[in-house]
Amino acid sequence: MKLSDDDLVIRLHKRSDTANIVTMINRDPFHMLNGLTAEAFEQDLDEPGERIRDNTFVVELGQTTVGYFSLCFVERTTHISVYCYGTVDMDWRRRGIGTAMFKFIFARLEAIARQEAKQIHFIHRALTSISGETALGANFGMQVQNSLNILCLNDLNHIKVSSPPSEFEFRPPTLEDAPIWAEIYNNAFDGNKTVESVIHEFQGTGFSQNLYMLCVNETGTAVGLLCATFRGIHARIPTIAVKREWHRRGIGEAMLSEILQRLQHSGAVDVRLSVDSSNDAAKGLYTKFGFQEEYQRIHYEAIFSQN
Numbered sequence: 001m002k003l004s005d006d007d008l009v010i011r012l013h014k015r016s017d018t019a020n021i022v023t024m025i026n027r028d029p030f031h032m033l034n035g036l037t038a039e040a041f042e043q044d045l046d047e048p049g050e051r052i053r054d055n056t057f058v059v060e061l062g063q064t065t066v067g068y069f070s071l072c073f074v075e076r077t078t079h080i081s082v083y084c085y086g087t088v089d090m091d092w093r094r095r096g097i098g099t100a101m102f103k104f105i106f107a108r109l110e111a112i113a114r115q116e117a118k119q120i121h122f123i124h125r126a127l128t129s130i131s132g133e134t135a136l137g138a139n140f141g142m143q144v145q146n147s148l149n150i151l152c153l154n155d156l157n158h159i160k161v162s163s164p165p166s167e168f169e170f171r172p173p174t175l176e177d178a179p180i181w182a183e184i185y186n187n188a189f190d191g192n193k194t195v196e197s198v199i200h201e202f203q204g205t206g207f208s209q210n211l212y213m214l215c216v217n218e219t220g221t222a223v224g225l226l227c228a229t230f231r232g233i234h235a236r237i238p239t240i241a242v243k244r245e246w247h248r249r250g251i252g253e254a255m256l257s258e259i260l261q262r263l264q265h266s267g268a269v270d271v272r273l274s275v276d277s278s279n280d281a282a283k284g285l286y287t288k289f290g291f292q293e294e295y296q297r298i299h300y301e302a303i304f305s306q307n
Helices: 015-027 038-044 097-116 132-140 176-188 195-200 251-266 280-288
Strands: 009-012 054-062 062-074 081-090 120-127 141-151 169-171 212-218 222-231 234-242 272-278 290-306
Touching: 009 097, 015 038, 015 054, 015 062, 015 081, 038 272, 062 097, 081 097, 097 120, 097 132, 097 290, 120 132, 132 290, 141 280, 176 195, 176 212, 176 222, 212 251, 222 251, 234 251, 251 280, 272 280
Parallel strands: 081 120, 234 272
Antiparallel strands: 009 054, 054 062, 062 081, 120 290, 141 272, 141 290, 169 212, 212 222, 222 234
């Protein structure tokens, strides 16, 4: 049964909502935050400079929480990029709740673009594994920006072992490495990660000295990085990056081999990562290690003008 907008209440998140939201996220095996803890959820709301806590909402039907979403504001030179983390409870999907959430988001972003006199680019990250997510972007007239392949490695007992070239070694990062971590990330992905954001991450619940690594050369210069998260028996590799001038040295392959061995020794039964659908070189590397595509994440974009 489809619900009308009048059936639903969308209100600002309170800390008392967090437990329900985390339970809702963890019921969905395909959610990108699956395995999240309440502590990590609260920490993510305070990501420096991204206004997430003031833009996190719950969706209620009577006394039941049926969805939530967080808007993450990232300042660019010419505009603001806004990313959305959220979900509709698995028992309440295909009833118009996602549509109601998008109507609210669009109205809010239109108002903010006018108030702040700055163009907003809203990115909707739709998983092909969740029914209705891609249709939602299309129904609101959003344009496809790019897509990622979500890959999974289900066999960690036969990992391809690849050692780094002799002049390189791995070490865990410290807070003092935050500037170089941001530099390598931004160099690899044309990003704008800040030092404050990296420090926030290193001080968070997901940081592990065993699962975060820098690759340094013989002079101690960091040329690559990799981080992984481990929740329950499932692992993810959110980021693997090598400075562009150090590509084709076997660094990425060696870092991937090392982290997979560490995850296998820690008890992980599977590992997931994402790769740009157009990045054939990276897809070839992951295929060599046995990763296989599970589904896609399609990025849709809508632009809100300040006029």
